[in-house]
Amino acid sequence: MDHAAQRLDLADTRSFTRPGAGQERRARLAAHSHTVLTQLWDDVLGSRSARGREGVALAAVGSLSRRDAGPLSDYDLILLHDGRTFTDKDIAELADSLWYPLWDSGIRLDHSVRTLGECRTVASEDLAAAIGMLDIDLIAGDEVLVAGVRHSIGHDWRSNLRTRMPELIESLKQRHERVGDLTTALDPDLKEARGGLRDMTVLNALAMSWLADRPRGAVDAAHSTLLDVRDALHLVTGRGRERLHLDDQDAVAALLGFPDSDALLANVVTAARQVTFALDGTLRRASQSQRARTLRVGPRRPLLTPLGHGLYEHDGEVVLGPKHRPVGSDHRLLMRAAKAAARANLPLSPVTIDNLRRELSPLTSPWPDDLRDAFLDLLASGPGLVPVWEALDLAGVVSVWLPEWDAVRSRPQRNSVHRFTVDRHSIETVVECCKRASEVARLDLLLLAALVHDIGKVAGALDHALEGAPVAASIARRMGLDAADVDIVELLVREHLTLVDLATRRDPDDEATVESLLAAVDGRLDLLEQLRTLTEADALAAGPKAWTTWRRGLVDELTRRATAKVSQRTSPVRREPGHNELVADALPALQRGEPFVRVTATATGAQVLLVERDRRGLFADSAGLLATHGVVVRAARVTTVDGMAINTWQIEASSGDLPGEDELSRGLTQLARGDDRPLRSLALRPPAARPIGAPPARATVVPGASQTATVIEVRSPDRPGLLRDIGIAFTTAGFVVRSAYVATYAGQTLDTFYVTSADGQPLDPPAAAGLIRAVIDACEG
DSSP: OOHHHHHHHHSOGGGGTSTTHHHHHHHHHHHHHHHHHHHHHHHHHHTTTOOOSTTEEEEEETHHHHTOOOTTOOEEEEEEEOSSSSOHHHHHHHHHHHHHHHHHTTOOEEEEEEOHHHHHHHHHHOHHHHHHHTTOEEEEEOHHHHHHHHHHHHHHHHHHHHHHHHHHHHHHHHHHHHHOBTTTOSSOBTTTSBTSHHHHHHHHHHHHTTSOOOOOTHHHHHHHHHHHHHHHHHHHHTSOOOBOOHHHHHHHHHHHTOSSHHHHHHHHHHHHHHHHHHHHHHHHHHHHHHHHHHHOSSOOOOOOEEEETTEEEETTEEEEOTTOOOOSOOHHHHHHHHHHHHHTTOOBOHHHHHHHHTTOOOOOSSOOHHHHHHHHHHHTTOTTHHHHHHHHHHTTHHHHHOGGGGGTTTOOOOSSSOOSOHHHHHHHHHHHHHHTGGGOSOHHHHHHHHHHTTTTOOTTOSOHHHHHHHHHHHHHHHTTOOHHHHHHHHHHHHTTTHHHHHHHHSOTTSHHHHHHHHHHTTTOHHHHHHHHHHHHHHHHHHOGGGSOHHHHHHHHHHHHHHHHHHHHHOOOOOOOOOOOOOOGGGHHHHHTTOOEEEEEEETTEEEEEEEEEOOTTHHHHHHHHHHHTTEEEEEEEEEEETTEEEEEEEEEETTSOOOOHHHHHHHHHHHHTTOOGGGHHHHHSOOOOOOTTOOOOEEEEOTTSOSSSEEEEEEEEOOTTHHHHHHHHHHHTTOEEEEEEEEEETTEEEEEEEEEOTTSOOOOHHHHHHHHHHHHHHHHO
């Protein structure tokens, strides 16, 4: 009998495109296999003088027992016996009578002969065998014997998994490193790779441990997708293959009804991402359950570490607080939760994601300013952004924020340079840009351009940079960026390949090459700076082949030549912004010897106006006082007119509570008298954790920016108390901050300080150099 041909006949090609047909097809194949094996069992026992059917049974494990085997999947069979009813010779003869006909029919067979005790011993020593036997299923023979094995293996699994969890995690790690990731391979192993069918089996085994339930719905649909692709691969190749080779992808895509092999791979990748996410989450919850059982001694309250905005860290995840329940559509809170998780390099709790996304409504256009700021802050989170963005994307949140993302989700890149799909590559580019945040003035625009720089890589695109630029502009405009910033994002996307193309394909000694680069950036050094950073980040995100020492050298040389060309044409001139007029309402308070404070709520937080007679250390004291209230300074303008300091601070309160005017006024008065009690709470706080992968702080003197002061520009990752620390550095050095212009873009500060000596003169070069070192030390904390 040719069982392979029979199984292929049962896998009717018409059943591959009809919705829901895959499960029916696999059930039909499973029924056929069971019928064949049952008939073989009856034939073998009928030709021998076996004493009934007690004490011996034929059982299936693996895909055959789960009833999800493909048309040409192998058979995993166990001949079970009780060790008493039959002699060893009888069992050996029975096994040969079963295995040889199956081999002769061309069936690939994995077989064993075991007693109940031997099954338990093998399961205790071999993790893969234990997982496989959890699904053991009766084919024929003693039903009680098979049920006993199933019960015993399940009991041992639940009892021992707590101690075997490290072994399970290590085995997953080793297999994934050996076989690879289903989401990044162009010829993926559907079974053994990360996110493949084997991981789905492990996921089910974890659920059977009772330590954690597993997700349903989306991951089950993903499992069916992988099974359908595997079934089609068997049919088009006529072999029981698990690896989806490039040569077979067109035929498999056609059989499954996909327009091309790229669409096929995109569906495989999306399915693998669902399986991976479900497995990682279930492993995490199983570990949490294990820790809870170990640590529980009587009732205990959950340990919650506050993160602001009603968010907490709990047991290795970021969660909503017990008293905080979202009301309606709250995109801001979801973005802030995602940022908190990414910055802490922690997963965002699936329950929290589900609670926050449940009532998300489509966003208005343009976005409110604080919503855009929250989104750009999320992009600036660093390496932790990758898993958090993955969780949001799989939950459907990214599609609400960026509908254009759907076109590039899981889209393969068929070349040896790229490691990732288009969407994952884009996120990796954002992360690489974050590592170089101090190299650019407007990190927010760079990060948005990095996110959408390949948004034009869709089916049929001839020039993805050119076609993606207007899409990127539309996204930026919808987010509420002003026209000038939209133009910058569009330019960076349109020209993101220009620098590396000119550097590697054109003569750098030819003036036309330099002019072409300058034309691409409108002759602006700030845009050249942005483009240089995006070029490097894009290449590093692609893979090591895209950013060699040779390529970097060529890019740096062309950038240097273009920079020199612009410097020859114009010297950098920065005008000192004009001063605010003295607020009339402040006069009564100032005449009483008190500072004037006004706190005005805005749509994005609050504006704090502080007016006081100028003194050394006032900037540091003002910044520190605001920091004690846990506010985030989005922008600030500090000026001095005729001995009067006028400070305007744009703040955002993470706790939702704004500082009170009287409290701020009393605090400034105490600090002016040398009483530092208002700032003691700041000193007691633990040092803020530096974001993972954050670049070093950078401080430079801006030449020619002012004739009456030394202008210091500072770029640093933002953190609580940063402005106070910078202000203390100025005060300690004996210098005066005459005016300051503070801005925060996507978690990166861009602060400009006009500094003079105590006698009101610009600093000499040695003093300026010393101050630069002190400011950098202050930023680094």
